[in-house]
Amino acid sequence: MKKFRRLFLNSPIQVTLGITNSCNLKCIHCRANASSKSSKELKIEEIKNILKCLSDMKVLYLEISGGEPLIRKDFFEIVKFANENNLEVITSTNGMLIDKEVARKIKESGIKKIQVSLDGAINKTHDYFRGVKGSFEKAINAIKNLVSENVYVVVSTILNKNNVNEIEKIINIVTDLGAKQWRGLVLLPCGRGRDIFNRLKLSFKELNKINLLCKKKKMEFGEKILLEVEKCFNLGERIPLNNLKYDLGEASCFGCGAGISEIYIDHKGNIYPCSKMVDVKFLIGNIRKDSLKKLWKSSLILEKFRDVEKNIKGKCIQCKLNIYCKGGCKAVSWSLLGDEFSPDPRCPFNKKQNPELLG
Numbered sequence: 001m002k003k004f005r006r007l008f009l010n011s012p013i014q015v016t017l018g019i020t021n022s023c024n025l026k027c028i029h030c031r032a033n034a035s036s037k038s039s040k041e042l043k044i045e046e047i048k049n050i051l052k053c054l055s056d057m058k059v060l061y062l063e064i065s066g067g068e069p070l071i072r073k074d075f076f077e078i079v080k081f082a083n084e085n086n087l088e089v090i091t092s093t094n095g096m097l098i099d100k101e102v103a104r105k106i107k108e109s110g111i112k113k114i115q116v117s118l119d120g121a122i123n124k125t126h127d128y129f130r131g132v133k134g135s136f137e138k139a140i141n142a143i144k145n146l147v148s149e150n151v152y153v154v155v156s157t158i159l160n161k162n163n164v165n166e167i168e169k170i171i172n173i174v175t176d177l178g179a180k181q182w183r184g185l186v187l188l189p190c191g192r193g194r195d196i197f198n199r200l201k202l203s204f205k206e207l208n209k210i211n212l213l214c215k216k217k218k219m220e221f222g223e224k225i226l227l228e229v230e231k232c233f234n235l236g237e238r239i240p241l242n243n244l245k246y247d248l249g250e251a252s253c254f255g256c257g258a259g260i261s262e263i264y265i266d267h268k269g270n271i272y273p274c275s276k277m278v279d280v281k282f283l284i285g286n287i288r289k290d291s292l293k294k295l296w297k298s299s300l301i302l303e304k305f306r307d308v309e310k311n312i313k314g315k316c317i318q319c320k321l322n323i324y325c326k327g328g329c330k331a332v333s334w335s336l337l338g339d340e341f342s343p344d345p346r347c348p349f350n351k352k353q354n355p356e357l358l359g
Helices: 044-056 075-084 100-109 123-130 136-149 167-177 193-200 204-224 290-297 301-306 332-335
Strands: 014-018 061-065 088-093 113-117 153-159 180-187 226-229 261-264 268-274
Touching: 014 044, 044 075, 044 290, 061 075, 075 088, 075 100, 100 136, 113 136, 113 193, 123 136, 136 153, 136 167, 153 167, 167 204, 180 204, 193 332, 204 226, 261 290, 290 301
Parallel strands: 014 061, 014 261, 061 088, 088 113, 113 153, 153 180, 180 226
Antiparallel strands: 261 268
């Protein structure tokens, strides 16, 4: 069996920074459990110090998240400062606050990509998932306003039982609106998503249908829009899965990047391996009192994530593909099994967990 190399970079490639926990929606899947503003929310000068640190560490990408990032009155000041410090900014939004004026400001701010959520082809489906009536129309108008300003718009859809029969219509809507990209994202059992995961998660058969649909739509639309479905379980684009019954989608990276190529800083300054592992067990430190540079190199929590060979468990130990998947998504294993180093229960080669895939 091939040996792992200990996985370590001098700095993260991407840092996700939560600038607020405040949100104007009540999404049933929210990994951040976002609701109202916290009294411990990072101040603007603290955020600027973080951005300086990321720039010094040569971090490439900054994802600004929330809650809903645009709720902060100093959102554009944060983006401007990030750009001045050579950080490529991307962000995600529910679209509720993006009128024509805000869309213009987003264009002028230099944000490279903005992701807008659209979880249904009709208001009933989307509004249920997002928890507020009228949010569907707001999202549609946000996309229109951003496209009119020639902003690179990525529309994301959380694939689930409620919208599985609306995916083609969603893709058509997004394409007609002029978005540059559509992404189908797999529902994860994180945050509020834990409460709905078993009820709304898609089977491999359903995911297979979506992947086949996506391939058909690519042929139809050509280069008009980039279409992609997130892999339920990622083994890397070079790994043939010819013995599987279903098409699991196209891979864009190798394995789990938590604590290896990415890191998450929440609205209170707490540092975690990724945004889906917000728990005291994974708390690396706090940016208000700790040096991110030192933590990145010396954290024992991060060391465990990087020393894959030493820490993976179960059947992953002997699997010949473990050098690619690294045991799967640590957040999913932790959420569903209580152990981040147990084999990802969605693994397509786990006959006991997923007999339908290998049948």
